[in-house]
Amino acid sequence: MAFNTLKPPLTVSIVALFLAIVGSLHLMSSATQDASRLGEMYSGLVLINALASLLLMGLVGINIYWLVRQLRKNAAGSNLTARMIFLFSLLTLAPASIVFYYSMQFLDRSIDSWFDVKIDQAMEDALQLGQTALDERMRNLLKQTEHTAEQLGTSPVSLLTVRLGELNEAEDAEMTLFTRQGQIIAFNGTSTESIAPDLPEIGIMVQVRQGKPYVGLETTEHGSMQVRAVVSIISDDAIFLQAIYPIPQRLAALADTVESAYLHYKELTFLRKSLKTTFILTLSLVLLLSLLAAIWAAFLSIRRIIEPVRLLAIGTRAIAEGDYEKRLPVKDRGELAFLVQSFNTMTGKIAQARDEAHRSKLEVERQHAYLETVLTNLSSAVLSLDPGLNVLTANEAADKILHANFQQYVGWPLAVLTGAYPHLAELMDKLESHMMGPAKHWQEEVTFQGLAGRQELFCRGTPLFGTGDERIGAVLVIDDVTTLIQAQRSTAWSEVARRLAHEIKNPLTPIQLSAERLRHKLAKTLQGQELEVLEKSTRTIVQQVEAMKSMVNAFGEYAKPTITQTRPVALNTLIEEVVALYPPPSGMEFDLSLSPQLPRAQADPVKLRQVVHNLIKNAQEAMPSGQSGRMSISTRLHDATDPSSIELRLSDNGPGIPADQADRIFEPYVTSKTKGTGLGLAIVRRIIEELGGSIKLDPGYRDGASFILQLPLAPDTFTSER
Amino acid sequence: MIALLFFLTATASAEEYGIFIREASLSRRDDQTVLNADVDYRFTPAAIDALEHGIPLTLLLELTIRRAQPYWFDETVITERRTIQLRYHPLAKSFQIADMDSGVVQSFVSFSAVTDTLTRIRGWQIHHTGSLESHQTYLARLEMTLDIESLPLPLRAEAYVDPNWHLSHPALEWRLTL
Numbered sequence: 001m002a003f004n005t006l007k008p009p010l011t012v013s014i015v016a017l018f019l020a021i022v023g024s025l026h027l028m029s030s031a032t033q034d035a036s037r038l039g040e041m042y043s044g045l046v047l048i049n050a051l052a053s054l055l056l057m058g059l060v061g062i063n064i065y066w067l068v069r070q071l072r073k074n075a076a077g078s079n080l081t082a083r084m085i086f087l088f089s090l091l092t093l094a095p096a097s098i099v100f101y102y103s104m105q106f107l108d109r110s111i112d113s114w115f116d117v118k119i120d121q122a123m124e125d126a127l128q129l130g131q132t133a134l135d136e137r138m139r140n141l142l143k144q145t146e147h148t149a150e151q152l153g154t155s156p157v158s159l160l161t162v163r164l165g166e167l168n169e170a171e172d173a174e175m176t177l178f179t180r181q182g183q184i185i186a187f188n189g190t191s192t193e194s195i196a197p198d199l200p201e202i203g204i205m206v207q208v209r210q211g212k213p214y215v216g217l218e219t220t221e222h223g224s225m226q227v228r229a230v231v232s233i234i235s236d237d238a239i240f241l242q243a244i245y246p247i248p249q250r251l252a253a254l255a256d257t258v259e260s261a262y263l264h265y266k267e268l269t270f271l272r273k274s275l276k277t278t279f280i281l282t283l284s285l286v287l288l289l290s291l292l293a294a295i296w297a298a299f300l301s302i303r304r305i306i307e308p309v310r311l312l313a314i315g316t317r318a319i320a321e322g323d324y325e326k327r328l329p330v331k332d333r334g335e336l337a338f339l340v341q342s343f344n345t346m347t348g349k350i351a352q353a354r355d356e357a358h359r360s361k362l363e364v365e366r367q368h369a370y371l372e373t374v375l376t377n378l379s380s381a382v383l384s385l386d387p388g389l390n391v392l393t394a395n396e397a398a399d400k401i402l403h404a405n406f407q408q409y410v411g412w413p414l415a416v417l418t419g420a421y422p423h424l425a426e427l428m429d430k431l432e433s434h435m436m437g438p439a440k441h442w443q444e445e446v447t448f449q450g451l452a453g454r455q456e457l458f459c460r461g462t463p464l465f466g467t468g469d470e471r472i473g474a475v476l477v478i479d480d481v482t483t484l485i486q487a488q489r490s491t492a493w494s495e496v497a498r499r500l501a502h503e504i505k506n507p508l509t510p511i512q513l514s515a516e517r518l519r520h521k522l523a524k525t526l527q528g529q530e531l532e533v534l535e536k537s538t539r540t541i542v543q544q545v546e547a548m549k550s551m552v553n554a555f556g557e558y559a560k561p562t563i564t565q566t567r568p569v570a571l572n573t574l575i576e577e578v579v580a581l582y583p584p585p586s587g588m589e590f591d592l593s594l595s596p597q598l599p600r601a602q603a604d605p606v607k608l609r610q611v612v613h614n615l616i617k618n619a620q621e622a623m624p625s626g627q628s629g630r631m632s633i634s635t636r637l638h639d640a641t642d643p644s645s646i647e648l649r650l651s652d653n654g655p656g657i658p659a660d661q662a663d664r665i666f667e668p669y670v671t672s673k674t675k676g677t678g679l680g681l682a683i684v685r686r687i688i689e690e691l692g693g694s695i696k697l698d699p700g701y702r703d704g705a706s707f708i709l710q711l712p713l714a715p716d717t718f719t720s721e722r
Numbered sequence: 723m724i725a726l727l728f729f730l731t732a733t734a735s736a737e738e739y740g741i742f743i744r745e746a747s748l749s750r751r752d753d754q755t756v757l758n759a760d761v762d763y764r765f766t767p768a769a770i771d772a773l774e775h776g777i778p779l780t781l782l783l784e785l786t787i788r789r790a791q792p793y794w795f796d797e798t799v800i801t802e803r804r805t806i807q808l809r810y811h812p813l814a815k816s817f818q819i820a821d822m823d824s825g826v827v828q829s830f831v832s833f834s835a836v837t838d839t840l841t842r843i844r845g846w847q848i849h850h851t852g853s854l855e856s857h858q859t860y861l862a863r864l865e866m867t868l869d870i871e872s873l874p875l876p877l878r879a880e881a882y883v884d885p886n887w888h889l890s891h892p893a894l895e896w897r898l899t900l
Binding site: 040042043046127130131134201202203204207216217218219220225255258259262263264266267269270271274275277278281 | 771772775776777811812813814816818827828829830831832834835838839871874875876877878879880882
């Protein structure tokens with residue numbers, strides 16, 4: 001009961017229940033101790049307390065069941081709760097059991113000490129004494145009654161009443177004469193209360209009828225004592241005399257005291273065992289009830305104490321599972337509640353940190369994607385390698401420039417790559433030697449024999465270093481500068497041509513005029529052989545000057561900046577018109593395979609016509625003399641899925657172009673022919689480039705020379721020409 | 723005098739001890755309804771022992787008359803109770819029957835004389851019979867029990883669980899038509 005003060009305050013209802021239990025127990029214990037008014041309530045109280053015990057037992061049972069389930073589920077805080085409950089119960093049970101045991105011992109001894117053999121004997125003796133004293137008196141009274149009966153026996157029946165009255169005058173008694181059937185013959189009583197005589201009971205009558213006179217002591221309803229004597233009148237067995245003598249007040253009072261004391265003692269002795277049982281019952285109920293109440297209260301309060309710990313465990317479990325949004329309810333104040341609050345703050349911080357990390361990760365990803373996009377769209381090939389020369393990244397331009405699928409070999413060493421693409425071996429060896437060398441920036445121009453012909457590559461390498469200055473690989477940037485170099489060359493040629501035309505053409509006319517003047521003046525004065533020399537020399541001068549003039553003119557033509565006016569051109573029609581100018585006697589035959597659904601090209605028709613003429617003429621001139629040439633011309637959309645340009649292909653069956661000239665064939669004065677100016681293809685390329693297209697030699701064509709031209713589509717229409 | 727229909731379902735009980743109501747009847751005589759009954763008493767040695775050690779035994783005689791109601795609990799019309807106490811006087815070595823309602827005390831030399839006297843219940847007057855209607859069937863029920871609550875406190879708990887103290891037997895019930 002005192003546990004309550006040791007625990008934190010519980011709810012009002014629990015306190016009220018507790019007080020009710022204590023009150024009920026107190027009443028029961030009072031009822032056990034004295035036979036007051038409470039004695040009537042005893043059974044009810046025992047019942048109520050037993051029910052309360054059952055109720056508490058149920059509550060404790062439910063709590064234990066709950067705890068066991070929590071333990072099985074390994075629920076948060078259940079282990080701590082179980083341990084605290086066990087400790088609490090042990091602490092409650094141990095002293096209570098000790099007190100209970102010694103109380104029982106004490107109770108047993110003290111009840112036993114009430115009874116004593118001497119007192120027992122004294123009580124018996126006192127009763128015996130009283131009985132002896134009364135027996136003496138009763139014997140006398142019986143004799144007296146028998147005497148009266150004898151006297152009455154001699155009287156006739158009709159005089160019995162009178163006779164009875166006479167005899168009774170001396171005695172202070174109530175006398176009755178009655179028959180065997182209980183019929184009253186005569187009655188004489190001194191006491192005014194008894195109107196009707198009080199006849200003896202059956203048991204007495206049985207005795208008297210057998211001839212044994214009866215005498216006995218009786219207690220009246222008023223508490224006084226009387227002696228009843230019944231005898232049969234000797235004369236006639238059918239009539240009986242009953243005499244009732246009152247016992248003197250003083251004697252009756254004494255006898256009553258002795259008797260009630262004796263009875264009380266006798267009752268106590270008889271109830272000795274039951275009394276012990278009752279005390280044990282009461283004490284056990286008190287103990288049981290208080291223990292159960294204490295354990296239940298322990299459950300409630302411990303659960304309250306453990307609650308924050310349990311919440312924390314749940315919370316940390318949630319955090320471990322990655323739920324950072326978990327917030328625990330803060331119920332009250334205190335150290336544990338402070339813990340809960342701190343936990344909430346912590347989870348908030350963690351959630352914030354996680355969000356920030358997520359944001360920065362997204363940012364990094366975005367930047368990475370951006371970088372990837374930049375690298376992909378870069379025209380330079382970018383390769384990154386680790387220190388072991390394994391390919392880490394490669395962009396699309398690398399695939400295009402080096403004609404290899406680098407994406408497939410990401411993570412593989414360069415050796416494997418060169419195994420798959422032998423044409424890369426020479427280049428990669430060169431690059432490797434750079435990268436294995438001293439860690440510094442380098443650059444080099446390399447001529448690369450690719451699958452699409454000779455390429456000029458400009459390679460740069462930069463070693464990469466980690467935070468600890470260790471080498472973590474290298475980045476290679478490779479640019480295809482083939483077209484750039486070609487452009488530089490043709491620009492240089494144009495400049496040379498322009499200057500030559502200007503510087504050489506100007507003195508040619510005075511030279512020619514001077515030579516003609518010399519001949520004109522000297523022809524009159526010279527004769528014979530001398531005249532012949534003069535004629536021959538001046539003629540040679542004039543002829544060579546003419547030749548030089550035409551050469552300079554052609555060169556000027558190549559260098560002259562032209563004005564091109566582009567418009568949509570139906571390429572097929574244009575080709576047919578040009579081919580029509582070369583009838584069979586010209587020594588050329590044509591195979592045309594023109595795509596019927598061809599869109600129009602954006603070009604200058606005059607220049608384009610010149611290009612086709614030049615190419616046909618080039619083929620005609622390349623033919624060995626006396627042999628007729630055959631040329632196939634085809635047109636098609638360059639890429640069916642992505643129509644961006646028109647492809648025009650012209651192939652002849654001539655001797656072809658030597659391999660060493662293939663990559664320079666479009667430069668001026670690079671020619672394999674005996675005829676021509678050496679400028680035809682150079683002009684062709686200039687025109688095509690001016691029109692925004694391109695021209696190249698098909699390196700795979702073996703039957704002669706094959707040129708592939710690409711021309712841009714007319715922007716207004718993608719529809720096919722009619 | 724109107725003889726009331728009475729019924730008895732006295733079956734000789736196989737139990738050795740107990741208080742058995744063998745027969746009971748209600749009769750109407752001069753505007754008064756009286757109960758007559760025959761009761762068989764077989765007290766257990768434990769009860770007689772307690773009596774001889776000065777512990778008074780209290781007997782409760784209860785008569786209830788109920789009217790049967792078709793869809794509800796039966797309505798109790800009359801309840802009559804009578805309390806009788808048995809005592810022992812060691813000085814006079816006599817037994818007493820005390821009627822607690824009227825205060826009348828009778829003394830007997832032996833316990834068997836006491837039970838013989840109590841066996842025949844005659845002319846117990848039932849009050850408030852005016853509320854009983856004619857030609858109506860009632861359920862009468864007579865029960866006699868040893869009152870454990872009147873025993874001394876230490877004995878009560880024991881008496882509740884000890885079959886030696888359970889002297890009551892199923893009450894006698896019979897149908898009654900005025």
